[in-house]
Amino acid sequence: xxxxxxxxxxxxxxxxxxxxxxxxxxxxxxxxxxxxxxxxxxxxxxxxxxxxxxxxxxxxxxxxxxxxxxxxxxxxxxxxxxxxxxxxxxxxxxxxxxxxxxxxxxxxxxx
Amino acid sequence: xxxxxxxxxxxxxxxxxxxxxxxxxxxxxxxxxxxxxxxxxxxxxxxxxxxxxxxxxxxxxxxxxxxxxxxxxxxxxxxxxxxxxxxxxxxxxxxxxxxxxxxxxxxxxxxxxxx
Numbered sequence: 001x002x003x004x005x006x007x008x009x010x011x012x013x014x015x016x017x018x019x020x021x022x023x024x025x026x027x028x029x030x031x032x033x034x035x036x037x038x039x040x041x042x043x044x045x046x047x048x049x050x051x052x053x054x055x056x057x058x059x060x061x062x063x064x065x066x067x068x069x070x071x072x073x074x075x076x077x078x079x080x081x082x083x084x085x086x087x088x089x090x091x092x093x094x095x096x097x098x099x100x101x102x103x104x105x106x107x108x109x110x111x
Numbered sequence: 112x113x114x115x116x117x118x119x120x121x122x123x124x125x126x127x128x129x130x131x132x133x134x135x136x137x138x139x140x141x142x143x144x145x146x147x148x149x150x151x152x153x154x155x156x157x158x159x160x161x162x163x164x165x166x167x168x169x170x171x172x173x174x175x176x177x178x179x180x181x182x183x184x185x186x187x188x189x190x191x192x193x194x195x196x197x198x199x200x201x202x203x204x205x206x207x208x209x210x211x212x213x214x215x216x217x218x219x220x221x222x223x224x225x226x
Contacts (some may be wrong), residue, residue: 036217041220042203042219043203043217046206046215046216052175089154093213096213099146100156101153101154101155
């Protein structure tokens with residue numbers, strides 16, 4: 001039973017446009033979320049996080065939005081660049097020492 | 112300098128063999144993990160160690176035995192390998208395990224193929 005869901009396995013966006021990656025979770029007790037980015041043959045790297053006391057966190061071109069009532073978060077990348085092409089994992093931390101990941105969304109940014 | 116390093120990067124072995132994957136972190140973190148990414152690309156936690164002590168052990172066959180000789184190392188030993196063990200295994204580390212809002216740093220992964 002997946003507690004963190006990324007229902008879009010892939011997303012294709014034109015360079016310069018906005019990329020929106022979505023994530024849903026099932027447990028309303030989750031209160032900290034992270035996005036990781038993964039290139040082929042590399043480990044995931046931390047991108048951005050958000051605590052449930054916020055509804056938005058911004059870091060450069062990356063913004064994460066959290067809607068607690070809908071148990072939904074999204075990652076916005078503006079403007080999208082070809083180097084952003086990767087797999088993006090949403091994750092939640094229900095307990096210390098334990099990350100639960102979604103299945104990932106493969107983003108392709110084309111010129 | 113690599114923060115979390117795993118060896119080997121690729122491992123091909125026959126069913127029934129015993130193999131180990133090594134992991135080292137130079138970040139001074141207290142907590143280390145093993146994650147498995149299966150054929151469906153799900154990343155799932157297997158084990159978590161804090162200061163050489165096991166604190167999370169998900170439902171993993173006892174053929175998998177993690178060993179932490181010190182807090183900078185967490186090795187994964189797998190006995191009697193099966194075809195279903197084929198996956199990419201990621202080691203990770205983090206600081207402040209008592210806090211929820213701690214990101215984990217991942218190694219580059221070990222692709223294990225059992226034939």
